[in-house]
Amino acid sequence: MSAEHRRPWERSEDGGFPADDPAGGPGQPLEPRPGPPSGEGMPPLVRRLRVLMTVLGAAQAVSGLFLVTNSLSVAISVWGDAGVSQRCCRTQGEAHAGLVTFAGVLLLAVAAWGIFTALQFPTRKPGLRTSARAYGWTALGLALPLLLLLRFFGLVLLVAAIVALIWPNEQESRAWFVEERTTL
Numbered sequence: 692m693s694a695e696h697r698r699p700w701e702r703s704e705d706g707g708f709p710a711d712d713p714a715g716g717p718g719q720p721l722e723p724r725p726g727p728p729s730g731e732g733m734p735p736l737v738r739r740l741r742v743l744m745t746v747l748g749a750a751q752a753v754s755g756l757f758l759v760t761n762s763l764s765v766a767i768s769v770w771g772d773a774g775v776s777q778r779c780c781r782t783q784g785e786a787h788a789g790l791v792t793f794a795g796v797l798l799l800a801v802a803a804w805g806i807f808t809a810l811q812f813p814t815r816k817p818g819l820r821t822s823a824r825a826y827g828w829t830a831l832g833l834a835l836p837l838l839l840l841l842r843f844f845g846l847v848l849l850v851a852a853i854v855a856l857i858w859p860n861e862q863e864s865r866a867w868f869v870e871e872r873t874t875l
Contacts, residue, residue: 747848823859
């Protein structure tokens with residue numbers, strides 16, 4: 692096969708085609724990025740951020756499951772059970788049960804996002820630091836209503852969300868998540 696008809700993955704780094712050595716052909720493993728994939732070389736702050744995001748995601752998942760499975764009782768406790776004695780009408784709590792279920796599903800989705808992002812930290816993929824920061828802002832927004840409903844649990848989630856918002860911006864985290872930037 693001539694050099695002009697080779698596949699793009701058969702090209703070498705300088706744009707040409709590699710010699711017929713076994714290490715340069717297709718199907719050979721790619722060279723790993725700096726740092727071990729297991730996360731052993733992760734700075735302590737990034738490791739703590741990973742644990743915090745996993746714990747925060749687990750707490751959000753438990754809260755979401757609680758809201759989904761107990762939506763009617765939560766809605767009645769929040770909006771009350773205004774005594775409607777007629778069979779034709781629903782109480783305010785029953786009318787808002789779907790909203791509570793939606794909030795629970797939303798919490799489950801955000802929890803999955805946080806846990807998935809935290810588990811990807813050892814790969815050092817581009818965009819993970821941005822995803823962690825966005826997750827911190829989202830967790831902060833979701834912790835505020837929980838602070839009004841469940842005082843202590845909401846306060847713990849609020850503090851954890853604030854810390855999860857600050858730690859990705861620290862110098863250690865920035866150095867770990869080196870993102871290649873293109874200039875326009």
